[in-house]
Amino acid sequence: MAEADPESDQIRLKCIRKEGFFTVPPEHRLGRCRNKLNLTGEGTFGIVYRARGTQTDEIVALKKVQMDKEKDGIPISSLQEITLLLRLHYPNIVELKEVVVGNHLESISLVLAYCEQDLASLLENMTAPCSEAQVKRIMLQVLRHLQDLHSNLIMHRDVKASNLLMTDRGCVKTVDFGLARAYGVPVKPMTPKVVTLWYQAPELLLGTTTQTTSFDMWAVGCILAELLAHKPPLPGTSEIHQIDLIVQLLGMPSDNIWPGISKLPLAGQYSIRKQHYNNLKHKFPWLSEAGLCLLNFLFMYYPKKRATAGDCLESSYFKGKPLHEFPELMPTFPHHCNTRAAPSAVEGQSKRCKP
Structure with missing residues (x-):
């Protein structure tokens, strides 16, 4: 709606x-x-x-x-x-x-x-990257949640590492539904300024007026890549820089692979580098073919062909070795967020009973 x-x-x-x-x-x-x-x-x-x-x-x-x-x-x-x-x-x-x-x-x-910590601060404070088995366990939980949301005709619209919380038992929970919206058919225009820049799908950057669950799935691709590489894959500093980073990673889009791109409101305002090759395999040389296939499926330029949460859950990537960790085998981590200063004594006394 x-x-x-x-x-x-x-x-x-x-x-x-x-x-x-x-x-x-x-x-x-x-x-x-x-x-x-x-x-x-x-x-x-x-x-x-x-x-x-x-x-x-x-x-x-x-x-x-x-x-x-x-x-x-x-x-x-x-x-x-x-x-x-x-x-x-x-x-x-x-x-x-x-x-x-x-x-x-x-x-x-x-x-x-x-929940004890969020995924973004956890990644910043970990001395070693997550194992691939741990990555699979985290992503399966994220995908199941999004499948539940999307089947209820709800878009989160701000999927990012800092909005994924994790308990000490390895349970991942999505938070911050301030930008989430229910939608119907046909899809109607909504507020365009959604999703944190690093996780924005290219159609958003080019001014699309139609919002679909494919926005969330592009962000899922960014999170999967972030977990695998132990750093954000597309840390843009502006919309122009963000588009350039996407093209560096995936190659230059065109009407052949993305029908209708030239008609998007902002398509003519950006000078896109002419790069005709995909860099995912170069960025993740150790990743299996199934893993690369899943990343490519999530990073499809054409939103209508982008993977759904259900598609991802059926991916052979999650069925191959290494198998995902069972919850009881997920490691525990220090409570990084709890090292921040507590509210002052004055604040604690004056606001304690008035949340």
Whole structure:
């Protein structure tokens, strides 16, 4: 579906409050507290803390919604995230435990199941790359999650390493559904500015107005390549640089391999290098033919021919040696995110019971 309009969002917000999903009633707001332990992340849509329940000692993630620029209530992105997480219950999607309101409606936090680290910071801090068996285990979980999402006609639209959380037992969970959208047939235009630059599909960079699940699958290709190489494959610094890196990796696109590319809004604005060969095999000389085939399938220029999550799960890459690790054999890792400074004593006292 197209972007939700503000009026319908306000109605939906009232419905959520009426149905009790904001689960802390006014008389108990100060009795059901969580102590912030440390900051774990900060983004466009919120600040995330690790927190401990004062009554249960349960460790959770507390995502405080950014309300600074909002004049008309809860941000649309947060409302959409709440609605989707209440609807989706899958093993590889982070669990929304509750939504809590402080003394004012402007103080809203999502209480989420806690995962020890995100994949991006984990890769940055690991002294050695993941084994190929571990890569397969991680990717199978990501693909199963996306298959569940896409079968429910939902696009995540911001698949990236930092939005993939991992528990100490090797369970991968997708988080941050602020940009996720439900869609229908026919597909209608949506906000174009989605997906972090390094994971943007080429059709997005060239200004397509049609958004499909193929966006998510291109990002999956970037994550697979990142896990295999132990570094992001396409770390562009601008849209022009991003397109150039893609062409360096995959060769120059044309109407023969990508029907309709010349008609995309921004196709004539970029000077694309004339490179007629694919560099994937050179970048991953040790990767099996099945692995290279899967990467090429995910990195198809023509979105309609790009691999789906179901296609990937059937790939011979995951059936060949080395076989993927079983969950109980996945290694544990230090809690890198928990080494960050905890909130100050003043902040801890003043905001402890007002998430």
